[in-house]
Amino acid sequence: MASLNSAVRRFIRSNNVRQAALASGAAEEFARSYVAGSTVEQAVAVVRRLRSQGLLASLAYLPASDDEAETPAMLLDSITRLGALAADSEISIKPSSLGLRSDPASAASRLDDLCAAAGEVGALVTLEMQGEGQYRETLELWQRTRERHNGLGLTLPADIRRSEREAGVLAAEGARLRLCVGSYPVPKASGHRSEKEKSLALVRCIRRVMEGGGYAMVASHDPTIIAIAQEVASRNAVAAFEFQMFYGVRPLEQRRLADICYRSRTYLPFGPAWFEYLTTRIAARPRTLFSYLRAVGDKR
Incomplete structure (x- = not known):
């Protein structure tokens, strides 16, 4: 595949x-x-429409350059322009957009500024995980920043074997954890290979977080995964969790979940690199x- x-x-x-x-x-x-569009104004308009449908949003910027300051600045601008809609909205940022590989100290400072600004308007921040290569560095960045900003979320890709262990440990700390199958290449020795193995690993991560006291953000479009998450939440009397899906993928299901009182959040990319993102989405669904x-x- x-x-x-x-x-x-x-x-x-x-x-x-x-x-x-x-x-x-x-x-x-x-x-x-x-894609919400190439500009902040277009993204804000889509967020407004989604909120009118009962859906929350997670904004992700698609930069045209490798300028590490561009993405945090655009995300800060977006939450400012959201106004009252900023409350309970989320912004997602990749470690590469913070410059983690080249300058960890500057990356930590950028993430700290982003979390502080988001916190002032009631918005959330979630740090993405870009594969296994920077797993340790990303986890350390998240842990250091969370000491000052407790609501900072972290993405745990289930196709990386160690994510299951981290899910249990971090859930016990009450962490916000986005749980997904994973989309970056993972070395055979440290990752699950088949789609079945990945799905089973995702289910185990969901169970560990929900049963362990964490806040699960179930990022999956798979009907089976969604049903299992609902069952695990019901069995453990867990009310605080949410589903997350890409903008444009299963939109009716996203609205259905919201209509039956589940928190449903749409991952909403915007920015000048929309064409490159579009090719990724088409490749994911040939x-x-x-x-x-x-x-x-x-x-x-």
Whole structure:
């Protein structure tokens, strides 16, 4: 499956397909289903619409450059412009956008500033995990920052074996933990390989967090995982948890969960690198490739 996804991504990003899609406007039109837009104003408008449907939002910025200061600044701007909607909204940030690899001290300072600003308006911050390579450094950054900002969330990808152990330990501390299958390559020795193994690992992580006193953010579109999470929560009388899904993926299910009184949050990317993100989403669901190519052809 991973090789198919990579092949689809390479095809969409090939010069001929990319140029045709961008010139015709088809790519931008298709992207509206998965990306809030390229500007803060567009993202705020989508958050407003989602909130009117009972959905919470998690904003993630898609930077055009490697400037490590760009993403924190844009996320700060977004929560400022949200106004009253900032309360209970979330912003998600990658360690690479903080400059963790090149300068851990500066990364910690940027994350601290982001958490402080978010806290002033009642917004939440969740630190993402970019694979196994920086797992230890990301965990340490989260732990240090959480000493000052207790509500800081952390993403634990279940395809990394050690995440299950961390889920239990951190849940006992009452941590906010985003639990997902994982999307970054993981070495065979330290990760689960098959989709079944990953799903089972995710279920174990959900159980550890819900049974251990943590706040679970169940980031999955899988109907089976969603049903299991509901059952585990019910069995343990856990009311404080939420579901998270990508913008544009199973939107009716997101609204259904909100309608039956579950906290349902939409992961909402925005920014100038929307095309690169779009290719990632299409690669994750190869069957959408045909719809994308048809849209490009119809616009030519």
